[in-house]
Amino acid sequence: MIFIVSFLVVLMLVGAFAASIFKDLISAVIAAALVSLIASILFYFLQAPDVAMAEASIGAALTAAIFIIAITRTKRHEE
Amino acid sequence: MRRIISILLLVIVALGISLSLAKIPFGTPKTKVGRYYINKGIKETGAANIVTSVVVNYRGFDTLGEVTVLFIAAIGLGAVLTASGREKMRKTEPASMVLYTGCRLLFPLIIIFGTYIFIHGHLTPGGGFQGGAIIASGFLLIYLGCRERRISRLASNLAESLGGLLFVVIGLFGLVSGGYFLSNFLPKGTANELFSAGIIPIIYIAIGFKVGSELTGIIDNLIEES
C-alpha cells in the first residue's frame, strides 16, 4: 500500500518538474493535467471522494481544454 | 542577478515550510468542529452526505461567495474577449461521419450522467459543482466533434442567471420564515431518501445548472472567433 502511494507521489513530482522543462507549451499543459489526475487519485486514498470527483472533472479535463484553446490562439512554442 | 535572488527566496520558503510541516502530526484528529458536524449532521439537516450538509447548510454563505466569484470571472472573460480585434476565420473542414455520429450518441448520455450526479448530491458523493463540470464537458464534446452546431447564447445566459437568482431567492425565503438567511425551512424527512434534507437538493440543482452553463459560456467565449 505504501509503495503504491510512494510511486504515485514520485510520478507526480516528475510530471510537475517536466511541466517546467518542456519548451512546447502543449506538452507542458499535458504534464500539468497528469499532475491533476494523480492528485485526484491521492484524494481518493485520503478518503475524500467528493474532492476526488471535483479535481478529476475540473482540474484534469476543463483546465487542460481551456489552456489548449488559449494556446492555439497565441504562440505554441516558448521563445 | 534575478535568478540568484529567486533561488535564495525559494530556499528560504522551503526551509520555513519544511520546519513547520515537521511539527504537524499526520493522522490524528485535530479539531472538534468536525466531530460536532458528524455527530449532529443527520439530525439537524437530514442529508446523508456530511460534506454536502457542511457546504450547503452549515457554511452556505461561503458557497454563495464562491458562486459570485465564478460569475464575476465569467463576466470578466466575456468582456475582455468580445472587445478584441477581428481575427481571420480559420478554415475548418467538416468532421468525418464516425466522429460526428459518435459525438451525437455520447452527448445525451453525458448530460444524463451529470444530472444524476447533482440531483443525488445529498445521498452519494457528488453535488452541484461536479455535475456542472460534467455537463460542461458534454458541451465541449459537441464543440470539438460537430463543428456546425452552436449553443444559443441566450439560453446559456438565461440558465446561468436563473440558477443564481434561485439560490438567492431561497435564501430570502429562509430569512422570512426561519429568522436567518439560508435557514432550512422545508421538512427534513428520513435520511437516505431522494426527497429529504429540506432545501439542500433544490440549492444543488440551482448550482448545477448555474455552474454547467457558466463553464459552457466560458468555453464558448474562448472558441468563438467573432
Place this chain on the structure above:
Amino acid sequence: MGFLNSYIYYIGAFGLILVGLYIILVKHNLIKVIIGLGILDTGVNLFLISVGYITKGTAPIFSRPGIDSERMVDPVPQALVLTAIVIGVAVLALALSLAIRLYQHYGTLNLRKIREQKW
C-alpha cells in the same frame, strides 16, 4: 519506513508548492507562469486534505443508516477544498483571457520583451 509512512503526502504537497513557485519566479513566458499557478493551486489543496486525514478512517458519508461514525475523517477541510478548486479554475480562465488580449496587443508573450517596449 515509519518516516515515509507518516510523511509521504506532506512531501508530495511540499514538492508541488516548490515547483509551482519556481515556475512563477523564473520562467518568462506568460502561459508557462499561468501553468505554474495551477500547479501551486493543486499542491495547496493536496496539503489541506492531508491535514484532515485520520489514520484508518473512512469517508464521511452515512451510506447505511446504522453505520459506525467513530472513525470518520474530518469533513470541514473537504468542504473548503471543494470551494478552492472551483475558484482556482475561475482564476485560470480569467488570466488566460488577459494573456490572449496581451498577445493581440504586443505580438509576443515574452515578459522581458513586453517590459522593454513599455510604450
